[in-house]
Amino acid sequence: MDMPEWLKPGLVGAAAGATALAIVGFSWGGWLTEGSANKMASDMAQAEVVTALVPVCVQLSKMDPLASQTFLKLKEASSYQRRGILMEAGWATMPGSSEANRYVATACLEKLSDEF
Template identity: 50%
Template sequence: MNTPEWLKPVALGVVIGAAAASTLGFSWGGWVTGGSAAKMANALSHDKVIAALVPVCVDLSRIDTERAAKLAKIRETSAYQRRNALMGTGWATIPGSDTADRDLAQACLAALEPDLS
């Protein structure tokens, strides 16, 4: 079979161009794989759910009859243990769940920080 002389350089250019476009697209263009996109979407949705539940946590703290004692206990706890102390109050337990959520407790602690000072 006779192939034209110009076919080899064109094919080589197409292959090199595709490799260059892929490299530039994934490194600088912001392209991501499906797995990376799913991880980013899950992280974003988790953050949004936690942000939506912070008012619930704050409201649970406001209606708690033992609020002053629990806040005093949280104040007495060292800074790196405050999240665990807040989890022990039950305020960071998502309605319908049996256990407290660590991320919700951290966000709730940040929202209650003016109350703690």
């Protein structure tokens, strides 16, 4: 099939326009792929769950009979050791869970930093 001579520049222009639209859309337009949107939603959900669990961690610290000793350890420890100390104390282990959550421990440390 023979294409009319006037059709070729139109097709080239349409292809260039579609390419430019995709580049601008994904770069500056805020378009996302499905994978990026799922990752963003997962990260936001995790952040909200951690925010909701921080008060539980703070309450566990207040109920711990060894809290004063743990706060002393936290005060003496370097910043990179504090999360491990808090996790060992059990404050970042949520009810119904067998393991401490490191994200909750990090957020809880920020909340408890005034106390040690």
